[in-house]
Amino acid sequence: MGCGASKVKPLLDDYGDGLRITVKRATNVPGSGSDVYCTVGVCDAKGKAIDLNGDGKPDTKTLKTPVIANSSNPEWETTLVLPGTGPAGQWLEALEKQKAFVRFRLFDKDLISRDDFVGEAVVSLEALRRHPGQPRSLLMQTSKGDPVLATQLKPWKPCELDVLLQQDEPPPKDAAAEAGKEPKHIFMMSRGTRGDVQPFAALAIGMCNLYGWRVTVCTELVWRPFVEGLRKSIKSGSLHYLPCGGDTNFLTSGWLAEQFMNAKTEFAQTLMMAASESSFFPSCPVFVHQIQKLQAAGLGPDLIINAFTLQGAALIASEVCKVPVAGFCLQPTCIPSTDPGWVNIIPIKSHGLSMLDQLEEQVATTQQNLAWAKDLMERSTLLPGIGLKQLRESFGLKHASTWELVFGLELPMVIPMMPGTFAMPCDWPESMKCTDFIFKRDPAQSKQAAPPSLGEPLDGFIAAARAAGRKLVVMSFSSMPVPRTKMLVCATKMVSECKVPIALSYVGKKQADTLPAELAKQAAACVDDGRLLELERADFGVLFRQMDAFVVHGGLGTTVEALRLKKPTTVTGLLLMDQRFWGGVCEKLQIGTPPVHIDEFPKSCVNFVDRAFEEGSAFARNAANLDFGPETEDGVEINCSAFKQILESGIAPVRSDVKMSERASAMAKGDKGQMSRIERLSGASPASGIRLPPL
Secondary structure, three states: OOOOOOOEEEOOOOOOOOOEEEEEEOOOOOOOOOOEEEEEEEEOOOOOEOOOOOOOOOOOOOEEEEOEEEEOOOOOEEEEEEEOOOOOOHHHHHHOOOOEEEEEEEOOOOOOOOOEEEEEEEEHHHHHHHHOOEEEEEEEEEEEEEEOOOOOOOOOEOOEEEEEEEEEOOOOOOOOOOOOOOOEEEEEEEOOHHHHHHHHHHHHHHHHHHHHEEOOOOOOOHHHHHHHHHHHHHHOOOEEEOOOOOOHHOOOOHHHHHHHHHHOOOHHHHHHHHHHHHOOOOHHHHHHHHHHHHHHHHOOOOOOEOHHHHHHHHHHHHHOOOOOEEEOOHHHOOOOOOOOOEEOOOOOOOOOOOOHHHHHHHHOOOOOHHHHHHHHHOOOOOOOOOOOOHHEEEEEOOOHHHHHHHHHHOOOEEOOOOOOOOOOOOOOOOOOEEOOOOOOOOHHOOOOOOOOOOOOOOHHHHHHHHHHOEEEEEEEEOOOOHHHHHHHHHHHHHHHOOOEEEEEEEEEOOOHHHHOOHHHHHHHHHHHHOOEEEEEOOOOOHHHHHHEEEOOOOHHHHHHHHHHOOEEEEEEEOOOHHHHHHHHHHHHHOOOOOOOOOHHHOHHHHHHHHHHHHHOHHHHHHOOOOOOOOOOOOOOHHHHHHHHHHHHOOOOOOOOOOOOOOHHHHHHHHOOOHHHHHHHOOOOOOOOOOOOOOO
């Protein structure tokens, strides 16, 4: 994150009023003895310079500490002052209203060439002001968002910078910091998009309010405001945030990532699933470090709860820190099985050539090929820069297969899906259990019989459509980078060519691609006559209740929201990983057309709408008979209860030296003959694909 043009100045001591920051020390700087200094500047959330002095001019001043030579743990204890005008308290308040951020950057001095960039930390002024007089440790990150790691150490350690904000005025109260000793402490590990983090948010709120527990959510820095904003929903216990490093948005914005996300083949999908965990390996030392710091402060967690993309990291954290671990898996197809009916990717018709589609379905979707691809990714250092083998060796652990440990130790795995959503493979241990779908809901809204207001322009758009006798359709791809051009081709086609008049609202990020002139003109005409509306965001819990049909990207949350409302639903978009699973569910339920990539959706979008609203519609009839739970049920209590039972069972931390069971050994080796023998003895039966609730 940049702060505009950089002008490095020496230490300034006599500014009077201003932002006074003491740079205390850095720890675990990479390399064997660097000549380190730190710069400090102020910027906005996008990295642009802001007005510090109230004169309307952006201030690009950057202050600098002295250089500490030949040190991996330099200590400065240097106070830097960024000048301000007026009383210090008022000036800080005004600066905070500008959403000011303070950027700290570490450099390694080079006498011959340009100084080497080590890493940076960007923190909001509001967050710094919550802890005046107390040193604050900031995780340093690379220009790509990954944590800066001192790999010369054993075990590897993240680089941190300790700073202190000095101010005379009392800071805003931090209720979470004042929380007392709670009966249990849960450490949640999550990375990814908002859709990946939000289920953990719902779970965290529930654990606080139901049991009065302390919950720490360790995730990417971009989600700090979201996590800390949840505190307004906390009535007991306390909720805390810690950074783990990493930037999923950056990972998915590169050219190679875009090629994979736009690829339709099952081969590409398998490779993406295989890389989904290895891409997050750099955060593993940070998770361990954060838990160890909590333990040193007497706040050691009682349980680690991890996302499926962090399973390997969670096992390391559990074994090193001696804390039990349980998974919270929103994508069960990532869990391996020797069952031939259990595939890692739900195939779709993407080639127009049935033979090629059949070949991919038979080869690319198998769990064996996923295991092979994961092993390649986890051992390689080319993609993430860190392999699982190196990670485990760094912590003094022998190399072990992630899922071999999970199955061998029969570690608990909570799958937040209603039992019966899919057929669980027969070789999964009993410790893997389905609960119910989980949502983060506003309790006040869920109790209302009539939908609350959505605000303008949505309320007016819906009212006008109803008055004109139009059916209401919503299309959403959430945060998926579907080009606006492709979305509008489908949207304008549906509102213009369907037999039944409809009004379509699109909710999602408006991508920056340039529209063809004719498409832009057509879309504008649809907007003008009230048939089309584009919005960046809306409350789906409220909006969906007023819709007649759904076109969704296949994420668990949005798809189940639609299924619970018992209306025709189809899935399209980029169709990545579990999005295909939910597309397959909608197809098997016969409530919509088969899932297709957004490139192919113009061929079937009108057909979906026509069949959804035709007289005696089979889509509508089948949807009306669905049972995915009541729309007001958030699933929080049953999921929290599942983890409470895990804690009460006396679960032990991971030990990789424990001998695995016969079932796990056969499963880990892919020994289908041995598994068949065990299944016959146990009376288990193989999975037969997606098992659906009664229609």
